[in-house]
Amino acid sequence: MALLHKTLLATPRTTAAVRSQFRRSALPAIVNSCYYSRFSSTMGPKLRDPSLFKQDVCYVNGEWVKARSGKTFEVHDPATGQLIGTCPEFDAHDTEKAIETAAVAFDEFRHKTGRERSKLLRKWYDLMVENADDLAALITWENGKPTADAKGEVTYAANFFEWFSEEAPRIYGNTIPSSVPGNRVLTLKEPVGVCGLITPWNFPAAMITRKVGPALAVGCTVVCKAPGETPYTPLALAELAHRAGIPPGVVNVITALHATPEVGQVLTTHPTVRKISFTGSTPVGKLLMKQCSGTLKKLSLELGGNxxxxxxxxxxxxxxxxxxxxxxxxxxxxxxxxxxxxxxxxxxxxxxxxxxxxxxxxxxxxxxxxxxxxxxxxxxxxxxxxxxxxxxxxxxxxxxxxxxxxxxxxxxxxxxxxxxxxxxxxxxxxxxxxxxxxxxxxxxxxxxxxxxxxxxxxxxxxxxxxxxxxxxxxxxxxxxxxxxxxxxxxxxxxxxxxxxxxxxxSGFGREGSLYGVGEYMVTKMVTYGGMGKPLQR
CATH class of the missing domain: 3.40.309.10 (Aldehyde Dehydrogenase; Chain A, domain 2)
Incomplete structure (x- = not known):
């Protein structure tokens, strides 16, 4: 039946007459019945680990929480139009709580060694690889891309954690010869602080990992605003972060659909958030940049193309x-x-x-x-x-x-x-x-x-x-x-x-590569005087 369905409907060469005849027959119902027989009662894929499918909760401070208002929004399968489930409609208050949590966690996480952060990212990578089939199923379900493409995205997404786990121990400063006799100038690379990450629906796994990976590698903590169209993949990644032992408050994943402008306003204007990374359209990027100007946040914007x-x-x-x-x-x-x-x-x-x-x-x-x-x-x-x-x-x-x-x-x-x-x-x-x-x-x-x-x-x-x-x-x-x-x-x-x-x-800033970690760091200069005095014997 699946082959018949593919042949009659999905092939561009199928004639309109054949399509019309197929629609009038009983075959579509039979085909759909056969196809969905391997699905659950909610018409979703059967995950090997159903606990990766997180409904009605967000991940904040290492816990699964609901929106304070109790409001939710619906998420639909783009292929069928059918309801997948609901997610919390976070508002300004919920977002502020997540930011405060990330700020508390930053005070400790920034002092972990690069090697410690590397091991956490590597564990998160390993868990993504172990759960690749389930993650791909979630991507196909809420985004619509074919299974082969979804599996490719999971591999691509996981590789960012692997890459940045290897960068984490190699955050180097410089020693600079001073023009003042006896002085030495050193530079220290320090994490910028709490980061607000706003990601798109077209790569629900990779756009999260491409931002979170470098942020954690250098010692930042994050509040990730998941896309309203595809929130379940980011929430599954949050579950894997929890299992990997990422400390509470370091990674926070929140959801919103109708309240997205409100959440974005909080992330871009809150003085505790020191960095915004956004992937999306140019008009929205310009709006976020304006909103960030009041607190002069560091920005990475990957915007529209042609x-x-x-x-x-x-x-x-x-x-x-x-x-x-x-x-x-x-x-x-x-x-x-x-x-x-x-x-x-x-x-x-x-x-x-x-x-x-x-x-x-x-x-x-x-x-x-x-x-x-x-x-x-x-x-x-x-x-x-x-x-x-x-x-x-x-x-x-x-x-x-x-x-x-x-x-x-x-x-x-x-x-x-x-x-x-x-x-x-x-x-x-x-x-x-x-x-x-x-x-x-x-x-x-x-x-x-x-x-x-x-x-x-x-x-x-x-x-x-x-x-x-x-x-x-x-x-x-x-x-x-x-x-x-x-x-x-x-x-x-x-x-x-x-x-x-x-x-x-199309924006500014770079993601991925050795340049990716630099987007989440600031350079501190330290000048040491009196270095030219003779040694005491």
Whole structure:
């Protein structure tokens, strides 16, 4: 039945007539009945460790607590629209309590040795690896990405704990020769203090670990605001932190949906919070930055992008196609570094478009738990509406829909066909606005100078990609693209060892890599006088 469902509904090549006939038959109910028979009564995945699924509680001061008001919000499966469960609606008072808890814990945690903090992070990493299947199931359930992608995210997320566990014992200062005779200047690297971390729904595990890892490595304590759309993965990570022996108050995970602006206001204005790290949209990042100005907090902002993906006529076209597929359609196009504008040089445009569309046609769209599914739903109806608006706008202004371009209501409320557009031009909405969905728009260009100018004609600059076999062009274009990260002959650039972040209105600060720990530290200078006196004998 699952195979029949995949064939009739999830394949882009299925005709409308066949879909209609399937809908009118009794088969959909039979298919759903067979598929959900392996699920629990709440239509959720059967976890090997059900205690990782935390409902109606947040993690504060090493304990599981409810919102003071008793209010909760609902979380829905984006693939089916069905209720997953509820989570506490934390308000300003609840958030202040979490901050106070983190402040108390900081006084002791900051004095642990780097080696002690390293062992805690390593234990947390080990527990993530041991519980990888359950964590992946939670990600697929609340985010919608296919199981294979969810497992990949768990590995990626855990690797941040491993990476920063190895950085923790290696937080070095410097000794600087002074211009004053007899003086010595030393620098000490110290933890900035309590950190407020605000994370997005598209990587509910990795965006937590990429921020928490370096914070704990240097001795900070944290209050993590989990995304309202995907709170259960962060709460499961909090449970694993508890099991790893992370001291009470060092890691606090709170949830809110409707009260998110209120919680954000407290985190950004509370004088005890000395650092904010936010991943999300540029407009929200600007708002948080304004709110932080009153207490001059340290900031890391990883904001929106509009990534160019350039294919030069000297590129390996097959390699470029593979790179574009990986970059554009990862998580159904819902990553901040997804290729948003695909520029292909005129001489290889038709070849690239044909090969690219052929590969996209082989995608299988469906519920992420189903075997063989390559692409899941969008996160919610607003995301679906934006994707459709971009396609209709492009189509109305002369673009050709080579493949896809429509909703897939037979599969669920939030599914959209993987889409390829040709003849895309700069006056179309998807040229200026990040689509954040499974839509690939192909632009044509003639010269290197032209395409670099087009690629840079945006106020944001997170990631950019290009494919070329000319070594001189590789260096030249990499240096001229106004982005924080460049992928050359690859569509995948994320790695715990790589500094992740953007320029312009894509924000500032870097996550991951050896630079990641620096975002959570301050430099203290100590000058020692009288060092030039002779030794007493």
């Amino acid at each position: 990534a160019p993906f350039i294919v030069f006529d000297d590129a390996d076209v097959d390699l470029a196609v593979a790179g574009a597929l990986a970059s554009k359609f990862r998580s159904s196009g819902q990553t901040c570094v997804c290729a948003n504008r695909l520029y292909v040089q005129r001489a290889v445009y038709d070849e690239f478009a044909a090969k690219f569309a052929a590969k996209v046609r082989d995608f299988t769209v469906g519920n992420g738990f189903q075997p063989g599914v390559t692409h899941g739903p969008l996160i919610h109806a607003r995301a679906l509406d934006k994707v459709e608006q971009h396609v209709r706008d492009a189509e109305g202004k002369g673009a050709t829909v080579v493949l896809g371009g429509r909703r897939m209501p037979d599969l669920g409320p939030n599914f959209f066909q993987p889409t390829v557009l040709t003849g895309v031009t700069a006056d179309m909405a998807l040229a200026a606005d990040e689509t954040f969905g499974p839509v690939a728009g192909l632009f044509c260009f003639d010269t290197e100078d032209e395409v670099v100018a087009m690629a840079n004609a945006t106020p944001v600059g997170l990631a950019g990609y290009f494919f070329s076999r000319d070594v001189h062009r590789v260096h030249r274009v990499a240096e001229h693209l106004e982005v924080g990260m460049v992928g050359v002959n690859t569509g995948l650039i994320s790695d715990p060892a790589a500094p992740f972040g953007g320029v312009k209105e």
